[in-house]
Amino acid sequence: MxxxxxxxxxxxxxxxxxxxxxxxxxxxxxxxxxxxxxxxxxxxxxxxxxxxxxxxxxxxxxxxxxxxxxxxxxxxxxxxxxxxxxxLVRSFQISAVFPHMTVLENVRAALQRGLGTTFHFWKPESSLYGLHDRARQLLAQVGLQDFADELTVNLPYGRKRALELATTLALEPxxxxxxxxxxxxxxxxxxxxxxxxxxxxxxxxxxxxxxxxxxxxxxxxxxxxxxxxxxxxxxxxxxxxxxxxxxxxxxxxxxxxxxxxx
Missing domain, CATH: 3.40.50.300 (P-loop containing nucleotide triphosphate hydrolases)
Incomplete structure (x- = not known):
């Protein structure tokens, strides 16, 4: 070659x-x-x-x-x-999710990070709705679509790792x-x-x-x-x-x- x-x-x-x-x-x-x-x-x-x-x-x-x-x-x-x-993005290092947010909110937070709006928590809730569809797509990709509204702390261990994978994918590595x-x-x-x-x-x-x-x-x-x-x-x-x-x-x-x- x-x-x-x-x-x-x-x-x-x-x-x-x-x-x-x-x-x-x-x-x-x-x-x-x-x-x-x-x-x-x-x-x-x-x-x-x-x-x-x-x-x-x-x-x-x-x-x-x-x-x-x-x-x-x-x-x-x-x-x-x-x-x-x-x-170049690393996952599965230390649990990279927020335990007291829902599964959907965790993926949405990762999508915000990708947009560079991580700390804009004072923005109106409605401005984040555009991220919902993409967040749900990512959850479907890792088989968590039925857990979207579940608090992350309640997920079994294997599902938490799947959520970490979804939050990493949200950063489009x-x-x-x-x-x-x-x-x-x-x-x-x-x-x-x-x-x-x-x-x-x-x-x-x-x-x-x-x-x-x-x-x-x-x-x-x-x-x-x-x-x-x-x-x-x-x-x-x-x-x-x-x-x-x-x-x-x-x-x-x-x-x-x-x-x-x-």
Whole structure:
């Protein structure tokens, strides 16, 4: 493939990305390329540096050295809000919803954020009605249309995660970062949220940290494996899951069963 086309295909790239904490190297010289339109999973044992890497991408941490490129632009030293405005948005980090607002009001608040009117709470209620239709569309997209008037605090855990997905989609991300989207879920919720992620990926790129190998093997186009802050494998699931170094990294880990996932 010509180099020009390849560079247009890469939406996010890190070069030599490194983060040290008082002599401890959490992320060590990571070169990662995320292709536009892919669901790309970042996996690895506990302590591999996955969360630190996500925090570098979203500017909650500054790298010790290295570069982050988004659509070919160096965004390494941008502020978090600037990066989010470019379309790189993180979800499932900390519950990103207001518990004592209704499900519909939560999505509407996210739509307001997208319009840059977050703090205009003194505006007349009628001025927000235009957002109702879009909010209801987003709720339908994640299967929450019947819960629109329910207080968010009353939602079961899996439905709360679906609502977080809807509030993230309201910001119209081009690249969505999902931080352990199925963590703490029962089998039924895992299946539902996995399907929602697949649906949400239409027309956008997803980079996700995920422990559940069944989820990874069923929806990820590409997988990058981190161990002790370094990439030890990168490629399609079928290839990565047979890598001896990856199998060894996961041996004896209760988190994950690489071989058992289908």
């Amino acid at each position: 010509p180099e020009k086309h390849l560079s247009e295909e890469i939406i996010l790239e890190t070069r030599g990305l490194t983060k040290e904490f008082k002599g401890f190297v959490a992320v060590n010289g990571v070169d990662l390329k995320v292709r536009r339109g892919d669901i790309h999973a970042l996996i690895g044992p506990n302590g591999a540096g996955k969360t630190t890497f996500f925090n570098l991408l979203t500017k909650f941490l500054l790298p010790t050295r290295g570069t982050i490129l988004y659509r070919g632009t160096d965004i390494t030293h941008e502020k978090p809000a600037q990066t989010a405005r470019r379309g 081009e690249l969505m970062l999902l931080d352990e989207p199925t963590q703490g879920m029962g089998h039924e919720d895992v299946s539902r949220v996995t399907q929602l992620i697949k649906k949400a990926s239409e027309g956008r790129t997803i980079l996700m940290v995920e422990h559940n190998m069944n989820v990874v093997s069923s929806i990820a186009d590409r997988i990058t494996v981190l161990q002790r802050g370094t990439i030890i494998a990168d490629g399609p699931y079928a290839e990565v899951s047979k890598n001896p170094q990856v199998i060894e990294a996961y041996m004896g880990s209760a988190d994950t069963e690489l071989q058992g996932a289908h």
